[in-house]
Amino acid sequence: MRKVTLSHRMEYAGLMFVIFVLRLMPLSVASGMMGRVWRFIAPKLSRQKRAMEHLRLCFPEKSEKELYVITQGMWDNLGRTFVESLLAEQFLDTAASLIEITSEFDDLVEKIQTSGAVIVSLHSGNWELGGVVSSKYGFKAAVTIQKLKNPLVHDYVVSRRASTFQGGIYAKGDKAGTRIMSTIKGGTVAAIMGDLRDGRGVKVPFFGRPAPTNTFPARLSLQQNVPLIAVQILRKDGVQFKINAELIEVLRTDDLDADILSATRQVQQVFEGWIRAKPEQWMWAHKRWG
Template sequence: MKKVTLAHRIEYALLMFVIFILRSMPLYVSSGFMGWLWRSIAPRLRRQKRAMEHLRLAFPEKSDDELYAITLAMWENLGRTFAEAVLADKIAKRMDELVEQPENYRLIVDEIKRSGGVIVSLHSGNWELGGAISSHNGFDCSVVMQKLKNPLVHDYMVRKRAETFSGGVFVKGDRAGMRALTSVSGGTAVAIMGDLRDRHGATIDFFGRPAPTNSFPARLARKKGAPLIALRIKRTRGIHFKVQAEIVPMPHSDAVEDDILQATIAEQAQFESWIREAPDQWMWAHRRWG
């Protein structure tokens, strides 16, 4: 276990204080306040430059003023997502009111209950609500997460996610792949974020630029014979959301590696389509291509 330093303890204490304040407010106030705070502060920080660089490459036809407006909305969405992540239990109690679930998603849920599933999502809208939504729909879902630098914050986030991801929380580097493999079965799904850079993954065009991409979700779905489901939880307004999901075509030929590559390409194409439709809800500041 990583040694806990004084800096870790101070950071954790500040996080707990912020969470205490957020939980003392009505849900819509907490979300709106954190959205305003991030929108006000984050554009002045160093990651703003990276976000603008990525947006210029993705949307060369847009002016800097248009791109800057996208970053403001992006930071607001990220602030809201932080607040809603620590208040997911409150959203879970109002699921039918706050989260629209179209008929095609309900059909996909039925498929998961029959044969399991691999859900691959992206940092768009509020991706943190996946566990609450799966529990609401009556199927177990596990999640693969990255290890956080602060061990106290990491342990807290594992506990929070375990409250809604009833299938378990698997941390990368801790046999996460094997645990995900054994968890996919009828009635059980595993959720994986598929829009992060993976230096050991397949290189696939994303917004016209080569991007190292995690092909594990497609590999897992291909091996288990389970559907590969691209999913996002789009913010429609304030604390209201809509689930959008599509089953990604999975080839089944004798060339297994090519099947996995083609499914990953299709998955990333779906992500790009969603991002183009709502660019202000995706996390442009992370190192997707670098």
């Protein structure tokens, strides 16, 4: 068990106060307010520089003004996502009206319910609503998350997400891979974020540049013989969303490493297409390429 410091307790108390205030507002108002706050403050912080550098490399044809506008949209989306993740349970009763299910995803639901699946997603729109979607369709989803530095905040976030990610929440570094693999054997869907830099992964093209990429989603799909599905929960307007989904063609030959690489490359190609369509909804400030 990690040691809890006074600083941890103060941070936790501050978070509880923020959540208390947010719950006094309608969800759409709280989301919009935090989006505006992040849009105003975040461009003045150090990660704005990194986001602009990445955008220049990926969209050399765009002007500095156009790229700056993209970062403003990004910060607005991240501010909204922060609030919506804290209040995710409020989506449970309203999912039918707030989350549009595309025919592509609808067609895959029966496959997911029958055989299970590995769902690989990206930090675009509101990725935190995956548990809400799984609850709506009646299948359990297990998810891996980054362990937060503050143990009190970490435990709180896990307890809140447990209401939607009913298959379990596993922190990286706590044998998450082994534990989530066992859940698939029990019929649970594994939900994994596949757009972050992984120094131990393989380098695959992403916006024309080699990016160290996590191969675990593809490996898990192959090992457990279940479909690999790329999913994006795209923000349409305010707190309304649309689910995009694409079934990845997973080869099953005698060369396991080549099959994993092929599926991983396909996932990143799908992600890139989604990001190019709505670049303001992706998290440009993280170290994707190194």
